[in-house]
Amino acid sequence: MAIVRLFASDVGVLAALYQQGLIERPAALPPLTAAERSLQSAMQSEFAMLAKGFASMREDPHFPQEHGRLALQLLFKPNMSSNATLPDYQRIARASQLTASEFADGLRQSPPPRRQDWRNPIGNILVAVAIPDMSQYLAQLHDLDARIQLYNRLNTLAPGFSSAQALAQAAEGNPYGLGPARLVEGPPQRLCYDGPREDAKQLRCLALLSQDPAPVASHIRP
Incomplete structure (x- = not known):
């Protein structure tokens, strides 16, 4: 699933550039279709x-x-x-x-x-x-969808948004239906959705580049 990790990396780079005001607000990314997920x-x-x-x-x-x-x-x-x-x-x-x-x-x-x-x-x-x-590979596809959801939701905020604003914006949207996003301590601090499997590659997360203090979860459920 190298292509999944490459695409997830590109999403993370775009999110970081937008948070720092280095690019215009990017267009929303569509979730993966059933055909794109098909094995x-x-x-x-x-x-x-x-x-x-x-x-x-x-x-x-x-x-x-x-x-x-x-x-x-x-x-x-x-x-x-x-x-x-x-x-x-x-x-x-x-x-x-x-x-x-x-x-x-x-x-x-x-x-x-x-x-x-x-x-x-x-x-x-x-x-x-x-x-x-093979369920680990299926999970990576859905984890990528979770990152896309975070990306789209954070991009509705203006660059320089706070961690509290990020949490509020990602309170919904978890494709697994397993609750709102949570902050995970870093560095860097990350905004993550919970999922059914361990996310060693942090595909369900996006780095937050704001510097404001905010309550941070010590860990994320697998």
Whole structure:
């Protein structure tokens, strides 16, 4: 998701320039559309690569040496392994079409158990470790939307606005529906929306360059 971080960085730079009065008031940025958030094509490609990888393992000269060709034939079923991963990729593709609040609600639900087949013990192990937690990438897309919301709201204020004004302006607008923005101590001081996952990249935040003192939260909920 390098492109998400690059775009978020550009938004942060524009916000900083406007706060310092170095540029005219920029135009509001539209939120990401469902099509822009969609991971349908990406998940199709990921699934195809994984299925190809499973199929090629039987041709890997090192794999039969370690496990024995007969054992490989009996205990590893490439097609069965690929089919077991398909629901995961389909679920991720569907989740990418959800709104931020729907996505947050979905994280509170336990994913359905992945099907395991006793005829494919090696494949069961491989499937269990083959799929990363893709919800972190979906969260970054919604976190970027949160930054866009902050950007648009702060840009309605005149340059040199106070932290109190920033807080008031961002009291609403959290795409996750998880409450108003809060101040987080720096440096620099930041205005952040809460979200359902940890925001290590601070995508849900914008730096505030005003120097006025204001009550600051010691931390932000994940």
